[in-house]
Amino acid sequence: MAEPVFIRPESLSDVSTHYCPGCTHGIFHRLVAEVLDELGLRERTVGVAPVGCSVLAYNYFDCDFHEAAHGRAPAVATGIKRARPDLIVFSYQGDGDLASIGMAEIVHCANRGEKVTVVFINNAIYGMTGGQMAPTTMPGQVATTCQMGRDVELAGYPIRMAELISTLKTPAFIARASGHTPLHAVNAKEMLRRAFRYQAEGRCFSMVELLSTCPTNWGMPPAEAMKWLEKNMLPYYPLGVFKTPDGGDRAPHPIQPDGRD
Amino acid sequence: MAKKLMKGSEAIAEAAVQAGCHLFFGYPITPQNEIPEYLSSRLPQVGGTFVQAESEVASINMLYGAAGTGERVMTSSSSPGISLMAEGISYIAGAELPVVLVNIMRAGPGLGGILPSQSDYFQTTKGLAHGDFRVLALAPWSIQEAADLIQDAFDLADYYRNPVMVVGDGLIGQMMEPVEFREDRRPIKELPPKTWASTGWKKDRPKAIINSLFLDPEELERHNFKLKAKYDEMEREEIRFAYYGPEEGELDVLIIAYGTVARVGLTALEELGEQGIRVGMIRPITLFPFPYEAIRNAADRAKHILVTELSTGQMIEDVHLALRDGRPLHFHCRLGGMLISPEEVIDKVHEILEGRSEEIRHG
Numbered sequence: 234m235a236e237p238v239f240i241r242p243e244s245l246s247d248v249s250t251h252y253c254p255g256c257t258h259g260i261f262h263r264l265v266a267e268v269l270d271e272l273g274l275r276e277r278t279v280g281v282a283p284v285g286c287s288v289l290a291y292n293y294f295d296c297d298f299h300e301a302a303h304g305r306a307p308a309v310a311t312g313i314k315r316a317r318p319d320l321i322v323f324s325y326q327g328d329g330d331l332a333s334i335g336m337a338e339i340v341h342c343a344n345r346g347e348k349v350t351v352v353f354i355n356n357a358i359y360g361m362t363g364g365q366m367a368p369t370t371m372p373g374q375v376a377t378t379c380q381m382g383r384d385v386e387l388a389g390y391p392i393r394m395a396e397l398i399s400t401l402k403t404p405a406f407i408a409r410a411s412g413h414t415p416l417h418a419v420n421a422k423e424m425l426r427r428a429f430r431y432q433a434e435g436r437c438f439s440m441v442e443l444l445s446t447c448p449t450n451w452g453m454p455p456a457e458a459m460k461w462l463e464k465n466m467l468p469y470y471p472l473g474v475f476k477t478p479d480g481g482d483r484a485p486h487p488i489q490p491d492g493r494d
Numbered sequence: 495m496a497k498k499l500m501k502g503s504e505a506i507a508e509a510a511v512q513a514g515c516h517l518f519f520g521y522p523i524t525p526q527n528e529i530p531e532y533l534s535s536r537l538p539q540v541g542g543t544f545v546q547a548e549s550e551v552a553s554i555n556m557l558y559g560a561a562g563t564g565e566r567v568m569t570s571s572s573s574p575g576i577s578l579m580a581e582g583i584s585y586i587a588g589a590e591l592p593v594v595l596v597n598i599m600r601a602g603p604g605l606g607g608i609l610p611s612q613s614d615y616f617q618t619t620k621g622l623a624h625g626d627f628r629v630l631a632l633a634p635w636s637i638q639e640a641a642d643l644i645q646d647a648f649d650l651a652d653y654y655r656n657p658v659m660v661v662g663d664g665l666i667g668q669m670m671e672p673v674e675f676r677e678d679r680r681p682i683k684e685l686p687p688k689t690w691a692s693t694g695w696k697k698d699r700p701k702a703i704i705n706s707l708f709l710d711p712e713e714l715e716r717h718n719f720k721l722k723a724k725y726d727e728m729e730r731e732e733i734r735f736a737y738y739g740p741e742e743g744e745l746d747v748l749i750i751a752y753g754t755v756a757r758v759g760l761t762a763l764e765e766l767g768e769q770g771i772r773v774g775m776i777r778p779i780t781l782f783p784f785p786y787e788a789i790r791n792a793a794d795r796a797k798h799i800l801v802t803e804l805s806t807g808q809m810i811e812d813v814h815l816a817l818r819d820g821r822p823l824h825f826h827c828r829l830g831g832m833l834i835s836p837e838e839v840i841d842k843v844h845e846i847l848e849g850r851s852e853e854i855r856h857g
């Protein structure tokens with residue numbers, strides 16, 4: 234009998250998602266689920282869904298879940314983890330959720346060194362509400378609330394969350410990865426694995442920022458969106474590890490040396 | 495346990511510990527700082543956890559997370575902080591989580607002042623946040639009662655899977671009085687196991703999803719009716735009030751007051767009694783559910799009704815609702831952190847009886 238070589242991870246529910254075709258949310262759901270399976274964590278994992286396109290993540294991951302108010306997932310994760318330190322707790326948040334309305338919660342969760350993992354989806358736009366400008370929208374990028382393109386004189390520059398959080402003294406694992414090619418997805422999974430492993434070992438707060446696409450609100454086909462990410466986001470958002478709990482090494486280690494700022 | 499002289503805030507905090515509160519999340523605000531301060535050292539002694547959150551927005555959402563795992567949890571704040579918690583309280587009510595909230599009210603609006611007030615009555619009973627929900631609200635008038643109600647609040651929250659709020663005017667936080675914690679205290683409700691809690695899923699029960707999102711309107715309507723059934727049950731089962739004064743016969747004046755304002759009312763009532771004036775007083779202990787019927791029945795035998803509050807007139811609207819008949823009321827208030835004195839109440843009663851007090855009509 235033929236042996237299946239590609240199966241649904243146990244940590245993913247057997248349902249179809251509501252995500253747009255070609256949206257990278259699907260890729261990152263799968264990578265998180267594979268990591269939970271491989272580390273044997275599913276049974277003691279509780280996820281926290283944000284408000285954003287991934288608001289229904291509780292239907293897609295096959296573990297207990299909380300659905301948080303917009304931006305507050307790191308506070309909800311803190312509550313869960315402090316109540317039951319034996320649980321593996323992760324939040325899954327978009328850039329409007331984490332870097333705009335939820336800025337205080339993410340900074341203080343990281344600064345307290347909560348032993349939780351934050352999966353941060355940076356798609357440079359507000360997906361769910363229809364393509365408004367996010368704190369991560371690129372200079373000149375068109376969004377429904379900056380129809381002439383983001384004007385940095387009025388809106389400032391995009392916030393680099395991985396760099397910002399890694400300035401905190403509290404030990405943490407902070408990395409940025411991307412999903413625009415299979416090779417990058419493999420690297421992203423490695424970052425997620427390290428993040429969850431540090432949590433499982435009770436070491437530190439961990440956050441992986443994942444560069445993502447929103448073909449629908451960027452107004453381009455999925456393959457073109459991947460190229461747009463590579464050309465426009467990668468130079469501004471360098472990939473790599475920004476901080477590890479072992480101390481010291483905060484230098485980014487990009488897998489594409491030429492993709493630097 | 496012997497009686498111990500305690501500050502209100504500390505008695506509230508200790509009562510929470512006695513009730514099995516395992517986690518507390520909070521942000522400093524006067525006049526309730528002694529609650530988090532006390533719990534920051536007390537909770538670790540009993541294996542619990544205290545977290546000073548970065549804001550009230552964060553504390554209420556931490557509470558949401560911790561309550562979802564089935565632990566007993568509490569936060570406390572004062573008026574502006576409760577306003578900031580609004581969205582989170584609505585999520586907690588929508589997700590049907592048991593939490594205990596404490597509001598030691600201070601005078602507003604805005605930053606207002608730090609002295610006692612009852613200006614959050616509307617907020618507590620009518621407009622805590624968006625969406626169609628209620629919180630069970632308990633209003634103590636003494637430190638002992640505050641300690642007792644906090645312990646009841648945990649049982650009620652667990653039973654109804656709903657937020658329960660204990661509201662005290664600032665005096666309740668700051669006064670010192672003797673308190674006794676009963677060691678043989680039993681839960682006031684039969685409490686089912688928390689099978690809904692998110693504790694890690696071994697597939698031996700339905701997956702736990704702590705959530706207030708229902709995109710299908712029919713499903714949300716069913717959820718809304720389910721919540722309404724709980725609020726209806728609270729209105730049937732949980733009304734608490736106290737009556738003071740002559741049990742029989744006509745009353746010259748019926749006073750309606752809650753919290754520490756009712757203590758002032760009781761002093762006035764006793765003095766007026768000595769002057770031969772028949773005064774009764776109803777003290778709502780639950781603000782939601784409100785003792786409408788008790789007030790209606792007592793009002794039936796009163797010539798005049800006087801409502802006293804530390805607000806420009808909030809509970810008085812519920813008294814109007816209780817009476818149903820548009821009957822005029824008398825009203826006395828102090829604002830901004832000023833307190834009502836027994837003499838003021840006595841003078842007001844004389845004014846009423848001598849026809850010198852202006853009547854208030856509703857609508």
Ligand SMILES: Cc1ncc(C[n+]2csc(CCOP(=O)(O)OP(=O)(O)O)c2C)c(N)n1
Nearest residue numbers: 284285286303327328329330358359360361
């Ligand atoms: C308090 C509050 N404000 C605003 C909203 C509306 N809202 C829903 S999702 C969203 C933005 C989501 O964008 P992002 O976090 O980038 O996630 P994405 O949809 O792109 O995955 C906003 C503003 C809300 N639900 N709650």
Ligand code: SF4
Nearest residue numbers: 252253256286360447
């Ligand atoms: S709107 Fe954008 S982020 Fe949301 S599902 Fe569609 S493609 Fe993905």
